Amino acid sequence: MTSRISLFAGLIAVIACLGGCAGVERRAASSGWSGVWSLIDAGATTDLVLFDNNQCVLISADRKPGAKGARGYYRRNGNGVLCIFEDGRLLEMTARGADTLWTSGPPDERRRQWHPAVRSEASQERFIGLWRLNPEPTGEYLYVQLHADGSARNSLSSAAGKWEPWQGGALCSWPGGWRDWLTPRDGRVVHQAWPPGSSLSDDPSDFSTALRVGKKPFAVRP
């Protein structure tokens, strides 16, 4: 009887271990790298957003023209990930012990310079990145970049703004006095805008759906 109990307990332990191991493997394979990473020593504020769908978006304060980011795809590569963007630029990240490092050097070059990359706080992660807002009268969409350091850029102006968490959303303030507020509502993110001189308690001058660039599959044409 005792041996039966110990056999049963052992079986349970093996099953529990297998389940646990499988769980670890799933996390490592699917979500280990997805999230927002701030790239230190990039020369300007630069954040990399890795999505679960193998898409990546790079936003940098010095990108020109406008704040429309760079789109690309990434894949696991050894102990890290390898991203290639639409203009052919490459960026690689790797885990070394407890540190995460990034480089833009050629992957087959041994003497590459590696710099630290820092994962953003989970509470802010859902807002950091590139957002497509309302269409402008020119026919082009307004894009906004929200960086991990609280700075913001938009595709209409070269002047930097700032953003902060506000009432469950992200509130951007621009040098000209405009304010944009992104807030989750009914399974989507809503964008509201207020012109200079107005109060946030006034009706917004714009109300539209905001799209987080990269979350859904890119359309690649032709």
Added chain:
Amino acid sequence: MRSFATGLVFVLLCAGRAAAAEPEIWATDGEDGSTRNFVLWPNGGAVMVSSGRDATGRGVRGFWHGTDRSRFVVLESGAGAEIRIGPTPVVDFDNGSSERSRAQARPAFAVRDGSARWLGVWVWRKPNDPGTRYVALLSDGSAYAEPGSHGRWVRVSRGIRVEWHDGAIDLLQFDAAGALLRSWPRGFSTRSHRPEPTRPQRVGADGFEVTP
């Protein structure tokens, strides 16, 4: 004399432009014996076409980065490849699945003969048809079109001829203005019927528009 020189300059300029726009093409075989071609454009765009189970007329789009010794490719499907260049080039292809079942490196070769200018994916709109048609041409002579059509292509005078499994024929050629396509549906003679030509576009040549 001056017009000859002007003409020569024009020809050289055209030749230079055409040469600059040509992609690198790498061919390899898949685990199941199928053919895989990577079309790598100088603008950073990549197109992968394959025969067999994964064959589509549209192919798979992505981006690539080149170094002296390697070509790194990432695709919209999550798959990726490293093409290592050397005396014996090889391709490490990874289908992007969570199992990370990276296949063994397989031999690859660069396609540099006259067929290179045709390989990859072509897109066009048929006359009087709002739909877009994609056709993939592979280095093994196979051809695939959306939706679910397959055939073989052969080189003919000034172009290629695709014979589809349903009997339709496509003739793809170049003239002074670029690529030119004529399509014959099944049952139409190529000698007695002269279809309206269309201007197909080679996918990736002008870069990709990535939105949003």
